[in-house]
Each structure stands twice: as C-alpha cells, then as structure tokens.
Amino acid sequence: MRLKPFASLFCLLLPGLSLAAAEKSVYGLNEHAMLFNLGLQVPAKLDTGAKTASLSARDIERFKREGEPWVRFYLAIDDVHSHPIERPLARISKIKRRAGDYDPEEEKTYTARPVIELDICMGQALRTIEVNLTDRSAFQYPLLIGSDALKRFSALVDPSLKYAAGKPGCPPDANTGATPNE
Numbered sequence: 001m002r003l004k005p006f007a008s009l010f011c012l013l014l015p016g017l018s019l020a021a022a023e024k025s026v027y028g029l030n031e032h033a034m035l036f037n038l039g040l041q042v043p044a045k046l047d048t049g050a051k052t053a054s055l056s057a058r059d060i061e062r063f064k065r066e067g068e069p070w071v072r073f074y075l076a077i078d079d080v081h082s083h084p085i086e087r088p089l090a091r092i093s094k095i096k097r098r099a100g101d102y103d104p105e106e107e108k109t110y111t112a113r114p115v116i117e118l119d120i121c122m123g124q125a126l127r128t129i130e131v132n133l134t135d136r137s138a139f140q141y142p143l144l145i146g147s148d149a150l151k152r153f154s155a156l157v158d159p160s161l162k163y164a165a166g167k168p169g170c171p172p173d174a175n176t177g178a179t180p181n182e
Contacts, residue, residue, distance in 0.1 A: 024154050025125060028161030033143055034168035036119035036126060038085065041168060042077060042142050044122070046157050050146035052093055052115075053129055056136035060114060062089060071114045076137045087116040093132045119176055120149070123165030126174040127152040 033044040035055075058076040062069060069089040075081035094110040113132040120129050122145075129149040136142055150157065158164065 024156040025123065026156050026158055026161070026164055027122065027150075027153070028164035029157065029159045030141065030162045031122050031145075031165050032163060032167050033145070034121035034170065035143075036121050036170065036174075037087075038075075038118075040075075043140075044143040044145050045139075045141035046145050046150060046155070048147050048150065048157055050144060051148055052095070052146045053120075053131045053149045054113075054134050054136060054144045054146075055118070055131045056139070056142035057133040058135050058137070059084075060133050062114060071116060071133065073114075073133055075142070076135050077142045087118075090115045090117050090130055093130075095132065095134075120145075121168040121170035121174070122153060124169050125153055125165075126170040126176050128176045 027046055029046060031044050031046060032041055034041045056076040057073040060071060060073045062071050064070065065086075065088075070086055071089045072084050072086045074084055093113045093115045095113055096110055111134075113134050115130050115132045117128055118131050119126055120131075127149070129145075129152055131143075131149075136144070
C-alpha cells in the first residue's frame with residue numbers, strides 16, 4: 001500500500017527521463033573515431049571508469065615555441081606513422097598508478113602525462129576533447145575515451161553494442177558543437 005505514492009511519482013517522472021535520454025547519443029563499448037585534426041580514423045574503447053581520454057603516442061617531447069609550451073610526438077599505432085606531430089600543450093595530467101605500476105623507489109603514486117586538445121568525430125558528432133599522451137601499443141585500442149570526453153559527446157554507452165555510431169561522418173567544415181554545460 002505504501003508503494004502506490006512512489007509508483008505514481010515514478011510514472012510522473014518517466015516522461016522527463018525519456019526526454020533526457022532522447023537528447024543523448026547511444027554509443028557502443030567500441031567505436032570508430034576520426035582524429036579530425038590528423039585526418040586519421042582509429043578504433044576507440046569507450047571507458048566510463050576512466051576520467052580522461054588517452055591516445056597512443058611514443059617519443060613524447062615537450063618544448064617551447066614562441067615562449068609557449070608545446071609537445072612533439074609520434075603516433076604509436078603502427079609503423080606507418082613515422083612523422084612527428086606537434087601540438088600546443090594544454091596541461092599536464094596526473095594519472096593515478098595502479099597497484100602493479102607503483103614503484104616504491106620512485107615514491108610517486110601518479111604518472112605525469114602531457115595533454116593536448118584534439119577534435120574527435122564519432123558518428124556524426126564532432127567535439128574538441130582533451131587527450132593525454134601515453135604509449136598504448138600494448139593495448140588493442142589506440143584511443144581510450146573517458147568520462148570527461150563522453151560527457152562532451154552527450155553519450156550513453158551500451159556495453160552490449162560495438163560500433164553503434166557507425167563510421168565517422170563529420171563534414172570537413174563541421175563545428176565542434178557545444179558541451180552539455182554550455
């Protein structure tokens with residue numbers, strides 16, 4: 001008997017919940033992602049448990065250009081990418097180390113990684129996201145997209161799906177779109 005008021009309240013809220021869900025895009029556990037700035041499509045893993053996005057890079061070097069911090073790196077995706085990429089450094093990210101990664105002699109519980117901004121296209125959506133650079137060549141997916149970036153895509157992730165958004169289809173003159181908070 002006491003549940004009836006709660007059931008009625010739930011039914012009143014249900015249309016609002018479905019409206020909010022209708023504004024979201026459904027993505028699978030894995031998606032095709034176009035690194036728009038680089039003209040390269042890569043497979044990505046969508047990980048709601050990770051905060052930041054990570055791109056597989058090697059030979060990462062920070063330097064100054066006209067007094068501003070920049071980073072130079074090579075994509076660690078395959079042997080084809082033998083030319084360096086240079087981008088402005090957005091910030092340095094401190095990534096928590098897992099128990100197996102912790103070296104007591106180093107006394108650091110985090111790894112410092114350079115972060116750049118990239119325009120990423122998934123499905124028909126183009127967003128500018130922050131991506132930290134690290135060597136992911138031991139992993140199946142060269143791009144990991146974490147929760148901060150997923151929010152920018154207004155994403156709902158269904159782990160039972162793969163490549164739900166299809167091939168990236170952002171036109172060359174696409175706008176990077178607004179974030180949910182704007």
